[in-house]
Amino acid sequence: MQLFHERFNLPAPKLQNPLDRQKLRLSFRNERHLHKRKCDLTGKDIISTYPAGTLFPVYQKEAWWSDAWDPLAFGVDFDFKKTFTENFKILQNKTPRMALNAQNVTNSDYANYCCDAKNCYIVYGSIVVEDCYYGSPYYSKDCVDNTILRHSELCYECIDSEKLYNCDWLQDSENCRDCKYGYDLKNCHDCVFCVGIRGASYHIFNKPYSKEEYLVRIKNMDLKKPSSLDFNNFEMLKMRMPRQFMIGAHNENVVGNYLFHCKNVFESFNAERCEDCAYLGQVMDCKDCQDVNYMENSELCYDSFGFYNNYMVWFCNTAGNGKFMQYCEFCANSKYLFGCISVKNNEYCIFNKKYSQLEFEKLQAKIIDHMKETGEYGNYLDKSLVLFKYEDTAANDYFRK
Numbered sequence: 001m002q003l004f005h006e007r008f009n010l011p012a013p014k015l016q017n018p019l020d021r022q023k024l025r026l027s028f029r030n031e032r033h034l035h036k037r038k039c040d041l042t043g044k045d046i047i048s049t050y051p052a053g054t055l056f057p058v059y060q061k062e063a064w065w066s067d068a069w070d071p072l073a074f075g076v077d078f079d080f081k082k083t084f085t086e087n088f089k090i091l092q093n094k095t096p097r098m099a100l101n102a103q104n105v106t107n108s109d110y111a112n113y114c115c116d117a118k119n120c121y122i123v124y125g126s127i128v129v130e131d132c133y134y135g136s137p138y139y140s141k142d143c144v145d146n147t148i149l150r151h152s153e154l155c156y157e158c159i160d161s162e163k164l165y166n167c168d169w170l171q172d173s174e175n176c177r178d179c180k181y182g183y184d185l186k187n188c189h190d191c192v193f194c195v196g197i198r199g200a201s202y203h204i205f206n207k208p209y210s211k212e213e214y215l216v217r218i219k220n221m222d223l224k225k226p227s228s229l230d231f232n233n234f235e236m237l238k239m240r241m242p243r244q245f246m247i248g249a250h251n252e253n254v255v256g257n258y259l260f261h262c263k264n265v266f267e268s269f270n271a272e273r274c275e276d277c278a279y280l281g282q283v284m285d286c287k288d289c290q291d292v293n294y295m296e297n298s299e300l301c302y303d304s305f306g307f308y309n310n311y312m313v314w315f316c317n318t319a320g321n322g323k324f325m326q327y328c329e330f331c332a333n334s335k336y337l338f339g340c341i342s343v344k345n346n347e348y349c350i351f352n353k354k355y356s357q358l359e360f361e362k363l364q365a366k367i368i369d370h371m372k373e374t375g376e377y378g379n380y381l382d383k384s385l386v387l388f389k390y391e392d393t394a395a396n397d398y399f400r401k
Contacts, residue, residue: 004290011378026395031124033392048099075353
């Protein structure tokens with residue numbers, strides 16, 4: 001497939017390895033290391049990804065989304081005697097940021113990078129969740145301690161699974177109910193310590209039983225006391241059972257893992273319903289995108305991450321409902337932005353200053369030419385603009401120093 005920078009005549013990225021590009025992007029994302037501090041707008045005690053004492057103001061999410069302040073009041077003129085990075089750092093140090101990246105959340109003060117969450121605690125990267133605690137569930141309810149669990153209810157300690165009900169300690173499983181300690185289960189119910197079975201019920205260690213005998217054996221096993229259970233045989237069973245070369249289904253011409261309903265997708269992981277994409281991580285319903293993470297319902301996006309409903313968003317950190325945006329951070333419901341931070345519901349802005357369409361186009365072109373001369377254009381935001389310790393970021397989850 002044609003690489004994105006070739007298709008749009010952009011400079012080739014300095015980081016030629018896509019994993020290095022992903023590592024840089026993820027170093028801008030702090031999901032779980034939270035701090036107590038004051039909101040700089042309301043004075044209230046809040047929870048934030050940013051500790052007290054930052055140069056820039058930090059607002060609680062309700063205040064950030066409100067009309068009580070104007071992001072354009074913090075705008076700066078671009079100084080062509082400085083690099084883009086030097087100019088952007090000036091804007092970074094003065095522009096307010098949201099304490100936690102959350103939208104439409106209720107009674108979920110510790111939810112970060114979340115949308116449509118209710119009664120949740122320490123969930124991150126989640127959407128449409130209720131009464132969930134710890135982890136990253138999606139479209140789920142009453143789930144605790146799960147990682148990448150979708151469309152599920154009453155689940156505990158499940159990983160990379162979907163459409164589960166009342167299941168505990170399952171991994172890579174789908175369409176199951178009342179199962180415990182399982183790996184690669186599909187369309188099963190009432191199974192314990194099973195691996196790689198399909199459409200099964202009342203199984204223990206992959207051996208079938210009558211319903212009555214199953215219930216007696218389960219009662220004697222005392223599943224609520226893990227220290228008494230036979231995990232050695234379970235691990236041996238996992239080693240003996242054949243496995244697919246990748247986790248995925250309903251794909252055409254793909255390379256990666258955890259891919260579902262994808263077509264022409266290359267070197268990507270945890271992607272669903274994507275087409276003509278490359279180098280994705282945790283992405284859904286995207287088309288013609290490259291080097292993106294944590295994005296949904298987007299098209300023609302490049303070297304960016306988060307959030308959803310984006311079109312031609314390039315080199316951005318967490319954009320939502322954005323169009324034709326480059327080198328922005330935490331901008332929402334906007335279009336035609338360049339080098340902006342925390343701008344919402346606006347258009348034709350550069351470094352948080354508003355211009356006419358003609359002025360915007362001329363100045364953007366001039367800045368891009370300047371960035372090409374300094375070698376910055378075509379690359380993600382410089383690592384000097386990272387605001388978190390590396391060990392606190394998502395990059396550390398995948399790329400240890």
